[in-house]
Amino acid sequence: MAKKMFKRGALIGAATAVTIGFAAAPASAANVGVELPYDRGEMRFIDDGDRFTVCDTRADGHGVTGYLRALNHLTGKIVTLKSWDDGGDSGCDGGNFDVRGNTAHDMVLCWNGGGACVVSRVFKENE
Known part of the structure; x- marks a missing residue:
């Protein structure tokens, strides 16, 4: 059970990092x-x-x-x-x-x- 929760947390963390990266890209895209x-x-x-x-x-x-x-x-x-x-x-x-x-x-x-x-x-x- 703890392994499953850890994997879900890691996946959510990775998805959040990608979303933040895309959101920040236009500011430095010039x-x-x-x-x-x-x-x-x-x-x-x-x-x-x-x-x-x-x-x-x-x-x-x-x-x-x-x-x-x-x-x-x-x-x-x-x-x-x-x-x-x-x-x-x-x-x-x-x-x-x-x-x-x-x-x-x-x-x-x-x-x-x-x-x-x-x-x-x-x-x-x-x-």
């Missing part, structure tokens, strides 16, 4: 980031000013390329809106791009030495 494995690079979206940065964080002779994508609501296809490259120089590259309205966006970051790219979570301007 800025989004994605990182490549092995510290090869990172891409960030800073909501204040709609600024994107792409950073090559490993001096391995290969740069990184970051892509901003959006869902086209008319065709249902994902389209690339902008891309930025970084590598071979100090600092990060990037720029501004107006992320508008209720359109679903994501970021894709690729290491130019091959391998799989990484994709951020989906985000919208009005989160």
Whole structure:
């Protein structure tokens, strides 16, 4: 009986933690980031000013390329809106791009030495 009550309590506790996490997410959802494995690079979206940065964080002779994508609501296809490259120089590259309205966006970051790219979570301007 005690084991059964403990399991129920643990399940309720886990469900509560997930609910609190979802409830708290919109407050911190404005800025989004994605990182490549092995510290090869990172891409960030800073909501204040709609600024994107792409950073090559490993001096391995290969740069990184970051892509901003959006869902086209008319065709249902994902389209690339902008891309930025970084590598071979100090600092990060990037720029501004107006992320508008209720359109679903994501970021894709690729290491130019091959391998799989990484994709951020989906985000919208009005989160």
